[in-house]
Amino acid sequence: MTDKIRLFKEEIDSIQVPVDKLDEIILKTVQTNKQKRRRSFRKKAAYCASAAIVGFGLLMSSASFSPAMANIVSKIPIIGTVFSESGEPGLEHVNEQGLTNVVGATKSIGGMSITLDEVFYDETRLTIGFSMTSDNPIEEFYLSSGPNITINGKGFSNASTYRETEISPNYRTGIINIDSIDDLPEEFTLGVTFISKDGKQWDFSTPVNVKANVQSVAINHSQEVEGIELAVTDLKIGPTGFQFTFSASSDAEKNYLSNGYLDFEVIDDKGKELLSYSGSSKIQTINGKEQMTGTRLFDSVTADVKTLTVIPYFKFHQGGSSVEIDAAGKEVITELPPFKDTDFVFEDFVVTLP
Template structure:
């Protein structure tokens, strides 16, 4: 039985090496079983060119980032504020995909805990799916904690190296003045490996630094559905390449381009979102997602993976409607190579509404 977050007993030292070995052995065993029944997965490699990264949350916050960083998502903060006090961070997150993945054993249970200055941070669970790496954590302190004591949440590394670019969200649920839970999301890029050693670093307001290293592996029970839909609207070229279906949700991959100038990335193509409904008109909850973009030969090119709730097995087709979410507020942070952060003020973009055409995707028999 899981112990309460605020139990005052003295816990034994966390057996980090034993837990990491057990997780690594489990991943190795799963890989061997997979290789007996499936062909190896080929990973698409993107250009080594470092793109200019933008991040836009569902709550219409906008930022531009270079390097590795994270931003606080109002969507996460709002959802996590409804968490119950007891239970698994994922199971009680308010996100159907996280709850379903956790209950089906698709997440990696970590349980690694470090304490600095009387503040304990525990990495509880990790899920690596087609669109995000999601980390559930708990914070238990001997003293009262201020709001967002850990700032914008953890940064992460891949096999000890910083990713070229990263974006994501972080939100906390305050359970008491000394205990809270948090969920961090890092969006998956095309050139990320299917398994790797993930490093996590969190920094407190008083200079504390919590560091973790855990093995993670992308879930394999995912169905890729080719879409290959293209359309033009008001100078925007949109290309939806595929959607991926898994117990943790729907991932929609797209690219969009639009002519512009290098000093203004806030063109319509940077604000694209999608509404998905099933054959009965029921809307599938969207969790938005950030993305990346670069300017080349007079044109802005953006790409992203948008995430949605999972769907039931009786869904036969999906109606997808692109639209623009033009932010009315927000901001961001720029992180240079040395890790120095500079706040980016919000400037309301001058973008007009665009009418896209909805399109239908027939789902394969495996999902029926």
């Protein structure tokens, strides 16, 4: 029995509920099923499901009689709903299609419960959904910069994005996108560790396997603008969206690639702009040239969309800071002074979908 179920049971046991009304419900249920005791082995599973429904019905009836019970029920997040409530069409789609790994593991420490809700992994993304419930309002950035990830027990420092959504003051959901997954095996054990500002720690572990329903399309488009050589090599189409793979290079003396960011605007043949939810880039200097490789993941398209118009563009940063994770899993913050130069746009090109 998990901590969440145990604590939930203890809270229920302490609540005063109208026993007479519950007895009446139970009596009617027993009388209705009294003549159906002779059941074949094949029908036992259905009987168990019915019993679970009756039990849930009794719980909801109790909630309607008792404000305290109703308060408890209202705080229970439904397992497997973080993706469906994410506002991201691709994640909502794979949730509806039952393609995610529903975990539903909960751990509670000091009045705060965290649930590792569900995981989705294919050749375009590794995404983790979780939720938090607390006896007290949850402050923003309670989990600092997000969780630590391990793959088969080893630290994993690849680029990732992390966001939280406040559902209520005492209930938040979170999405973790691992943006660089090229070196991941098809099957592995995923470790997720959450650490709060006040030092509490929640550790989770779950098996993950890749979904094999991804289609690859060769693009091999290249062009050069302002000394930056851009190549968009291929497109992967998965159930959560489509992912471009690209590379770029420029003279190291100009420092263009390390002082700005290369991105894409994508519009389908219906005139709809598609949003990007995750992606990563890596820069290294080789033989006097800055070399960038990266990916960008965009919204999925409907079946009647046949072409995409892709508009690459480059923007120089206006100052601020960047955060990287080193090999030891620690944050490295670099301050970025403004880079004074003019942003530019590449020529757009069209991709035909299969």
